[in-house]
Amino acid sequence: MTEQQTALLEITDLAIDYGTTHALAGLDLSLQQGQLLCLLGPSGCGKSTLLRAIAGFQDVAAGRIVLANQLMSRAGFNMAPEQRHIGMVFQDNALFPHLTVRANIAFGLHQWPTQEAKQRVESLLSMVGLTGFGERYPYELSGGQQQRVALARAVAPKCSLLLLDEPFSGLDAALREELVPEIAALLKREGITSILVSHDQKEAFAFADQIAVMNHGKIEQLTSAYEIYHKPASRFVADFVGEGDFIVGQVLDNQQVSCVLGNITNGTLAYEAGSKVDVFVRPDDVLHDDSSSTKGRIISKRFRGTHFLYRVELASGEQVACFTDSHHNHGVGEDIGIKLNMEHLLAFRP
Amino acid sequence: MNVSQRFKFRYFPSLKWVALAVAALVLLPIVAVLQQAAFVGNDLWLHIWQTVLLDYVSNSLLLMLGVGAGVLMMGVPAAWLAAMCQFPGRRWLDWALLLPLAMPAYIIAYTYTGILDYAGPVQSGLRHLTGWGYGDYWFWQVRSLSGAMAMMVLVLYPYVYLTARATFLEQSSVSMDVARSLGYGRWQAWFTVAVPMARPAIIAGLTLALMETLADYGTVQYFGVTTFTTGIFRTFYGFGDTAGAAQLAAVLLLFVVTLILVERWSRRRQTYHVKAQPRAIAATIVLVGWRGWLACFVCLIPVVFGFIIPAGQLLWWTLFEAHVQWSSFWQLAWNSFYLSALAAVLAVCLALLMAYAKRFYPQRSVRHAVTLAGMGYALPGTIIAIGVMLPLAWLDHRINDAFVWLGWASPGLLLSGTLVVLLLAYCVRFLAVALGGIQSGLGQVSPSLDESAKGMGRNAWDVLRLIHIPLMRSSVLTALLVVFVDVLKELPATLMLRPFDFNTLAVRAYELAADEQLIEAAPASLMIVLVGLVPVLILNRAINRRRRRTA
Numbered sequence: 091m092t093e094q095q096t097a098l099l100e101i102t103d104l105a106i107d108y109g110t111t112h113a114l115a116g117l118d119l120s121l122q123q124g125q126l127l128c129l130l131g132p133s134g135c136g137k138s139t140l141l142r143a144i145a146g147f148q149d150v151a152a153g154r155i156v157l158a159n160q161l162m163s164r165a166g167f168n169m170a171p172e173q174r175h176i177g178m179v180f181q182d183n184a185l186f187p188h189l190t191v192r193a194n195i196a197f198g199l200h201q202w203p204t205q206e207a208k209q210r211v212e213s214l215l216s217m218v219g220l221t222g223f224g225e226r227y228p229y230e231l232s233g234g235q236q237q238r239v240a241l242a243r244a245v246a247p248k249c250s251l252l253l254l255d256e257p258f259s260g261l262d263a264a265l266r267e268e269l270v271p272e273i274a275a276l277l278k279r280e281g282i283t284s285i286l287v288s289h290d291q292k293e294a295f296a297f298a299d300q301i302a303v304m305n306h307g308k309i310e311q312l313t314s315a316y317e318i319y320h321k322p323a324s325r326f327v328a329d330f331v332g333e334g335d336f337i338v339g340q341v342l343d344n345q346q347v348s349c350v351l352g353n354i355t356n357g358t359l360a361y362e363a364g365s366k367v368d369v370f371v372r373p374d375d376v377l378h379d380d381s382s383s384t385k386g387r388i389i390s391k392r393f394r395g396t397h398f399l400y401r402v403e404l405a406s407g408e409q410v411a412c413f414t415d416s417h418h419n420h421g422v423g424e425d426i427g428i429k430l431n432m433e434h435l436l437a438f439r440p
Numbered sequence: 441m442n443v444s445q446r447f448k449f450r451y452f453p454s455l456k457w458v459a460l461a462v463a464a465l466v467l468l469p470i471v472a473v474l475q476q477a478a479f480v481g482n483d484l485w486l487h488i489w490q491t492v493l494l495d496y497v498s499n500s501l502l503l504m505l506g507v508g509a510g511v512l513m514m515g516v517p518a519a520w521l522a523a524m525c526q527f528p529g530r531r532w533l534d535w536a537l538l539l540p541l542a543m544p545a546y547i548i549a550y551t552y553t554g555i556l557d558y559a560g561p562v563q564s565g566l567r568h569l570t571g572w573g574y575g576d577y578w579f580w581q582v583r584s585l586s587g588a589m590a591m592m593v594l595v596l597y598p599y600v601y602l603t604a605r606a607t608f609l610e611q612s613s614v615s616m617d618v619a620r621s622l623g624y625g626r627w628q629a630w631f632t633v634a635v636p637m638a639r640p641a642i643i644a645g646l647t648l649a650l651m652e653t654l655a656d657y658g659t660v661q662y663f664g665v666t667t668f669t670t671g672i673f674r675t676f677y678g679f680g681d682t683a684g685a686a687q688l689a690a691v692l693l694l695f696v697v698t699l700i701l702v703e704r705w706s707r708r709r710q711t712y713h714v715k716a717q718p719r720a721i722a723a724t725i726v727l728v729g730w731r732g733w734l735a736c737f738v739c740l741i742p743v744v745f746g747f748i749i750p751a752g753q754l755l756w757w758t759l760f761e762a763h764v765q766w767s768s769f770w771q772l773a774w775n776s777f778y779l780s781a782l783a784a785v786l787a788v789c790l791a792l793l794m795a796y797a798k799r800f801y802p803q804r805s806v807r808h809a810v811t812l813a814g815m816g817y818a819l820p821g822t823i824i825a826i827g828v829m830l831p832l833a834w835l836d837h838r839i840n841d842a843f844v845w846l847g848w849a850s851p852g853l854l855l856s857g858t859l860v861v862l863l864l865a866y867c868v869r870f871l872a873v874a875l876g877g878i879q880s881g882l883g884q885v886s887p888s889l890d891e892s893a894k895g896m897g898r899n900a901w902d903v904l905r906l907i908h909i910p911l912m913r914s915s916v917l918t919a920l921l922v923v924f925v926d927v928l929k930e931l932p933a934t935l936m937l938r939p940f941d942f943n944t945l946a947v948r949a950y951e952l953a954a955d956e957q958l959i960e961a962a963p964a965s966l967m968i969v970l971v972g973l974v975p976v977l978i979l980n981r982a983i984n985r986r987r988r989r990t991a
Contacts, residue, residue, distance in 0.1 A: 145621055171620040178621040184614040188636055198622030247623060 098123045098283050099144070099251060104153035106139055106307075113139045114307040117153070121251075121283060121300075126274060128286045128294040131304035132330065137287045140304075141253050144285070145178050146171035158250055177249035179257045183240040185228040191215075191239050192224035198247040214242040217276065233261050234269050241273060245282055252277065252284040258293055270296045291331050295319075303327045325438040328370045337408045339369040339437060347437055350406040351376070351384055351428070356435040370436035373399060373411035378418050382427035386410070388420055402428060456806055459797035462790050463809035466816045466868050469827020473693065476686035476830055488684060492671060496688070500654065500667045500695065503589060507653045508646060510593030515600030516642060518739045520634070522601075523608035525725045527732040533739040535980040540746030541598045542972035544929045546658020547949065547965040549591045551750040553662070554757070554958040556582045583663045591659050594746040596649040601742075603645035606983075607638045643706035647699045654695055655820035657932035662953060668692040669932060672822045677936065682830065689823045696818050751969055757962035764963050773967060776928055776944040779859065783866035784874075784923040788916060790867060791874035795882050810875065817872035821865070821933035828865045829937060832856040858939055865933045870926050874919045881915025882908075922975045929968055 099121040106114040114136045121127050129137040142148040144155060146162065146169060155163040157176070162169050177198075185194050195214055199207040215221050218238040228236055237257055245252055258266045274297045277284050288294050294301050295315045302312040303326075311323040322328035329336075339349035341361045347354050349369050361367055378400075386402030389409065393416065400412045400420070412428055420426055521527065522534045540548075556562050556579075563579055566572070581587065611634060619629035657669040668688055676685035727735050758764070790813075798810045816824070832855040840850050855861055885908055893903045931946050938947060945964040952961035 145617075147617060147620075170625070171617070172623045172625055174621075175623075176621060178618070180614045180618060182614065184618045186615065186618075186633065186637065188639075197619070201623065243618075244621070 097121065098158060099285075100156040101144075102153055102156075104140075104143070104155065105151045106136075106143055106148060107151045112307055114143070117307070117309060119302065119309060119312070121285070124278075124281050124283055125300060126277060126284050126286070126298045127300045127302060128288055128298035129302050129304055130288055130291060130294045130331075132289060135304040136307040137289075137304050138255060139307075141255055141285065141287050144251070145176055145253055146174050175247065175249050175251075177244035177247070177252045179237075179240050179244045179252070179254045181256045182260055183228075183236045183257065185236055185240055185243070187228055189227075190224065191220065191226050191228070191231070194228065194239055195243045195246050197243060202247075210246060214246055217280070218242045234265050237261065237269065238273075241276075245280070250283070252282050254284060254286040256287050256289070258288075259290075266293065267296075274298075303330060305330070320434050322370075322436065325368070325370075328436055328438070332372060333411060334370050334372040335408070335410045336368040336370055336438075337404070337410060338406070338440075339367050341365050341367055341437075347435060350404050350408065351410075351430040354430060354432055354435050356432060359435070359437060361437065361439070366440055367437040368440050370438065371410050371430070371432070373413045375430060375432045376402070376410050376412040377429050377431050378412060378414040378426060379429045380427045382429040384428055385425045386412070386428050388422050388424050388426060391420070391422060400426070402426070455793065455797045456801045456803070458793050459801075459806050459809045459813075462794055462871070463812045465864075466813050466871060468831060469819065469824050469865075469868055470693065472827045472830040473686050473689045473823060476683055476826075477690040488687060492666065493688075493691070495666050496668050496671045497691075499585065499660075499665055500692075502585060503592070503660070503665070503667060504650050504653055506586070506589035507592045507596060508650055510589060511597040511600045511646065511649045512642070514593060514597040514742050515645065516604050516635075516638075518597075518742060519601045519604035520608050520630075521735045521739055523605045524613070525727050525735055527727040527735040529736045529740070533736070533743065535984075536743045536747075537601055537739060538598050538976050538980055539743060539973070540595045541976045541979075542969050543595045543747060543750060544658070544931070544946075544968060544972070545592050545595050545652075545656050546662065546931055546953075547754075547968060548595055548746070548750050549588070549659040549662050550949065550953040550958050550961055550965065551753050552582050552587075552591060553953075555749070555753055556580070585663075585665050588659050588663045588665050591663075592649075592653055592656060594742065596652055597742055597746070599648040599652070600642060600645035603641040603648075604638055607641035608634070611637055640706045644703055647703040647706070651696065651699055651818050654692065654699070655822075655932075657820075657822060657935075658950060668695075669820055669822045672826065673932065673936065676822075676826060682826070685826055686830070689826050692820060692823060696820070696823075700815070700818050751966075754962045754966040754969065757959045758966050761959045762962050763960065769963060772943055772945050772948050772964060775942065776946070779862065779944060780924045780927040782859075783863050783870070783927045784920045786863055787867050787870050787874040787923045788878065788919050790871055791878045791919065792916070794871075794875055795878045798879075799882060799887075810879075814872040814875050816868045817870070819869060821869060821930060822936065824865045824868050825933040825936040828861055828868065829856055832861050832864070859942075862934065862937045862939075865937055866923075866927050866930070869930070869933065870923045873926055874923050877915050877919035877922060878912075881912050881919075884915075885911050918975075918978060921978065925972050925975050928971055 097120040099119070101117060101119040104114055104117040104119075105112060117136075117140065119140075129140060131137045139148060143150055143163060144157075149168050150163045150165060152165050154161060157174065161167070162174060186197065189197070192211055192215075195211045196207055199210060202210065211224070212221075215224055218241060220235060220238060220242075223231065223235065223239075228239070231239065240257065258270055261269065270293050286294070286297050288297070298315065300312060301315055301318050302309045303318060304310065305326050311318060311327045313321075313323075318327060318331055322331060325336075328334060337349055337351070339347040339354070341347055341359060341363050342353070343363050344359050345355055347359065347367060347369060351371070354369065359367075384404075386404050389401045389403050391401070392399045395416065397416050398414050398418065400414065401409055402412050403409050410428075518533075518537055522530060522537065554560055558574070566577070566579075570577075582590075615633050615637065616629050619633045620626070624632060655669065656667075657673060659665075660667045661670050661673070668691065672685045672688045672692070675681045675688060794810050794813055797806050819827075833853070836853045836856050839854060840852075843850055889907055890903050893907055894900075898906070928944075929946060931950060934944055934947055935950065938944070943951075945968055949961045949964040949968070952958070952964070
């Protein structure tokens, strides 16, 4: 990671302990003004802890958090959350049920002059598309509307950074699909630097410029969605992001690996010839081809409308997944011909 | 649904009418009081108005004001600390704060009088230490309006504590985090977010405590504070003036109705306060050092003064100072026991009828009847006593007339002079308690269980025997127990309606205290407190179970 003077958020060598266990250790992260970052990882990976540390709800054991050239946290020092000017949207939206939408949004504007606060609330209502809903109570709104109010409330005091702690996890899939890109576009348009915490890669892809995949209190990889998917830096990232299987391969030379599905020629390998590697195969890398001499037996199948997802057992006993279009209807137990069509070879040390 | 409807009608055709009749029974004392109050001359009313009413009103209002402020100050901080913070002794204090619930106000009043009056250990000790004599020093007179406030605060704060603690636990800690991320400091966030969100629940607890305050007779009578209840009692019992008592009761009823409306209103607002789910992460704020000990101290005060000191004193008196005549004591205990048990069984049976009527006939009339039957709890014992006495006495006279007309010997007061009138009063007052327990128990027996059993070819009695009875057993037992204890503690209605020469523990404690024999009153009082502990422990267990389930 290159050090840049313009970074808005700069986290260096951060460690957080829960009693004797390390929730985070040696974590570095920097974020530019206006960027949307997603912290993606399974539950317990430390992503929420990191977010709470940035917000100031969590003390740090080592390292430092610097926001806009101002020290927020280091060991033994923790600037109070209310002094950080960091907005936060919470998991269950946490709107105050006893306040109207307008009062909720105005909640953080208690130090603003009345007139300005009023104007700010109106402009925020129109920003999130809820003009005219100001006098309603949260329970009168739909889940998506509530979440938009929560967003408006969080950004109302003109925060320098917005944190979103799994704010979409309570919504149903269809609504999420609609709301996530909408909110991402809104934040981009308003130039609000944001960090989203999520365990859902679809959400991460739809939201973020940059994705930091986290595991066991560390950032495994920090890059764009495309790179994360097609060039995972570690076995964990490959496995966590998208579907896929590992099969055993043997390195032939610096460009070729042989495996049970044939030889793969692609990319540049950093492994010595003759060594064993695990090749990562995604379902869209495996094509159904009746003329192929490589056969696999169907173990299970799932109909997904536009295509079938078959699980196929290979001669070696290993399994891979295979997408076919939905006209190729085969039964479980049937042998089908398959062939490999891989754009990027992904191989990891076993 | 059709099948089950048919089965209900075949087996329980009259259940609906039973429910309506029970509701009418609860309504009876109110109607009787209002009727009696409405049909008497104005001059009597004028007399009451000119002489005592202002006194009653002002004392009752002052008492409510003092008790209200006191229970809030004692209940709310303790609830918040117990729900949200971690400090030394929290786990123990969490349930110990409920203990004063076991202590009836009149008993704590007798006990503190014994402790704090001129001959009591505190003043004696003070004189011994300083060498002062009588009249040399000023000491707080516990038998006063302020004393009555203090006594009631000490035993009534748990209502506020309970409701406030429950709502603080449900409040997601996130609300506080939201406020802080929007620039509010810790204390600012507490006052702008946590307390306003808990307000409906706190108001509900407060109105309960105030209803008890209005209903209290034993404490204010003993302390010589003239309120509605003492006024009603004196007018009815002392002057034998039924109409005057009924008029006072009608005014008291106005207060009660106001409180009920306030409570309803606060609960209506609460409906939108129900959060999605309480989050598992309880925001435990760890209080260390002096803050922790301060929190411990704040929670300890109500427990020590509301339970430990008075219960300890009662125990001491019983063991070392009272001259207990065991034979008469056991006679009293037996009287209390069978009377309470009879009332409990009766109230729970009526509650079961009501609850099943509502389940099988969820029509508007039946639902209203059940709600109405739950109102009796708000009625002070004095009102109920007059309200059941009047119609039963009227009925007794008609019966006597009939006997005389037939040429038979007069049978005496068959209803109003026997335990019948007492049992009826208890049922009116405590049906709500039984109904609450039974309804929540029945609520857990999902109607789909009935239907699936019927789907497997079982008939209605099988459903009752194999599903309802096993599932309902514990809530029925709890309801029985709670009513039993409430009846055991009840004083004013028992005092007014008991048959001649019939005594209970509560009445005996009252009589001995009235004769200034506070130490002799201790064994009966202690017995009432000990029995009263049982439902408190059950309540505590139920709360813990619920919390474990949500955690």
